[in-house]
Amino acid sequence: MKHRSLLDNFFGVSLMYDAVLFIVMVSLAGVILLPALRNNIAIESSVEKHREHVVDETLHTFLVTRADCFDYRFCGDLIDDVAGSIGIDNSSGGLYESLTHWLLAHEQRHKTYATLLAEDLGCQFQLPFSFLGTNRLNIFTGDYDQQLRNETKRFFSSLLGEKYRYNLTAWWHPIKGVPFGGEFSVGEHPPTKDCYVARSFFMMPYSPVLSLGNHTIIFTKHWLKHQLFSGDVGFGRSSIPAIANMTIIFENYTNGHPPYDTKENASRATKENLSALLYGFLIDGITNETNVTVFPGIVNITLTYGFEKIKNITKQCFDKALNESFGEAIRTIDRLFGTLNTSVKNPLSQSILAELNSTIHEMLNGSFGSLDEAFDACETMIKEQITVLIKGYLDPIIETFVNSIFAVIETIIDFTEMLVDWLFDRISLNKAEVMLTIWVVRE
Numbered sequence: 001m002k003h004r005s006l007l008d009n010f011f012g013v014s015l016m017y018d019a020v021l022f023i024v025m026v027s028l029a030g031v032i033l034l035p036a037l038r039n040n041i042a043i044e045s046s047v048e049k050h051r052e053h054v055v056d057e058t059l060h061t062f063l064v065t066r067a068d069c070f071d072y073r074f075c076g077d078l079i080d081d082v083a084g085s086i087g088i089d090n091s092s093g094g095l096y097e098s099l100t101h102w103l104l105a106h107e108q109r110h111k112t113y114a115t116l117l118a119e120d121l122g123c124q125f126q127l128p129f130s131f132l133g134t135n136r137l138n139i140f141t142g143d144y145d146q147q148l149r150n151e152t153k154r155f156f157s158s159l160l161g162e163k164y165r166y167n168l169t170a171w172w173h174p175i176k177g178v179p180f181g182g183e184f185s186v187g188e189h190p191p192t193k194d195c196y197v198a199r200s201f202f203m204m205p206y207s208p209v210l211s212l213g214n215h216t217i218i219f220t221k222h223w224l225k226h227q228l229f230s231g232d233v234g235f236g237r238s239s240i241p242a243i244a245n246m247t248i249i250f251e252n253y254t255n256g257h258p259p260y261d262t263k264e265n266a267s268r269a270t271k272e273n274l275s276a277l278l279y280g281f282l283i284d285g286i287t288n289e290t291n292v293t294v295f296p297g298i299v300n301i302t303l304t305y306g307f308e309k310i311k312n313i314t315k316q317c318f319d320k321a322l323n324e325s326f327g328e329a330i331r332t333i334d335r336l337f338g339t340l341n342t343s344v345k346n347p348l349s350q351s352i353l354a355e356l357n358s359t360i361h362e363m364l365n366g367s368f369g370s371l372d373e374a375f376d377a378c379e380t381m382i383k384e385q386i387t388v389l390i391k392g393y394l395d396p397i398i399e400t401f402v403n404s405i406f407a408v409i410e411t412i413i414d415f416t417e418m419l420v421d422w423l424f425d426r427i428s429l430n431k432a433e434v435m436l437t438i439w440v441v442r443e
Helices: 011-037 040-064 076-085 095-104 113-124 142-160 221-228 241-255 263-284 298-315 318-340 347-364 371-407 415-424
Strands: 066-073 105-112 126-131 134-136 164-172 182-187 196-203 209-212 215-218 293-295 431-440
Touching: 040 113, 040 142, 040 164, 040 196, 040 431, 066 113, 066 142, 105 113, 113 142, 113 164, 113 182, 113 196, 113 431, 126 371, 142 164, 142 182, 221 293, 221 415, 241 263, 241 415, 263 298, 263 371, 263 415, 298 371, 371 415
Parallel strands: none
Antiparallel strands: 066 105, 126 134, 164 182, 164 431, 196 431, 209 215
16 A cells, blocks of 8 residues: 555544534524524513513512501591591601500501511401492401501512502402402502412411300311211211201102102202202301301301300490400590590590491491391391302302212212311312513613
8 A cells, every 4th residue: 555645644634624614603603593582572572571570579578578557546447537637737756646555556667568467457347249349347457457558568668669559459358259358458459461470378367266155166177077976987967957858859869769769859959958058058058957046157256256245245244345346545636635625425435436337338238226236137137148148159160069979970989088178179178379560661
């Protein structure tokens, strides 16, 4: 073989030139195509993801942030109205503001905004209908609600700046689908498009154990199951007429005994009994075969808990009742205002009672011999209104549940668990929901 010198071999040099030229061409192609790769769709997608992250982080930050000191005045807005009615200047600072703040101010230190929000929703006692321009029956905590709105506005304004507008809405509805409980909203009404939304849940400050009269209520599935059933498995035995009737219907249907040997008859009878049980669970209460209440009902519990202290006013010595119901701070304001205007005795307490009385009379469009009677009539009317509201959406739910029972009736192992789970799905006593919406107003 003939050996050639390295200087005469140009093959390797040619390969190197080809490789360098290829790299240069790829680089030039990348430079040329770069604008196409960075198109509007990619940029918009990146911006959308960033704004979704902003709204999620903003809501989370709000809920976990602690307010160093949140203060409000009990009955603050009512006191301002009473002071104005007897000639006291309540529009500016000075002695009046210092005095009412000293006597009536309450401080909440180092609580998260989620906790403050939960307390506000839990004390509003809103009704599913409006009277005197509002649907809020608790007139004592209006200042709490307003101060929380002010704090919330300051928080979001400092965090979001001028680039975004926002709307924060929270609600707690013990009966799902019924506007009965508490609601809170801050910010402008959001537009119908180009919005970014984050949702979250937070717990309500309620103990699962309540004592109402002779009843001790424990909001757990195990406790309710023990109240409704004797503990037998299968279809379950119960002293509750509606449940006992359903047990008989299921047994007759599976064994082919008339009149419930057909699915049509059995389903219709089951729906009737299930409706009675559900409406009792949500509103009036559940009674056993001897007419003893085993569960007072969600609306009954809420109304009793809300009205109980105020209703005691009509059953005791008036001055003592005022002290127990409104507290020494309100009574101190009474005595102070009384010295400024001797023609009115207990002006603040009387104003609160008058406001409650006029509210209920206006709502019921009638007159009553006592405030206690008015409260009883009010409770009855509220139950009737809520019954009408929930009927529209509960009837389809009942029908769906009954159909699902008969679809698997041959394989049902424990009807008690199935029924209790379904009842608890209708309520939300210990959990509230919050939604934050933001939208861009300045790029």
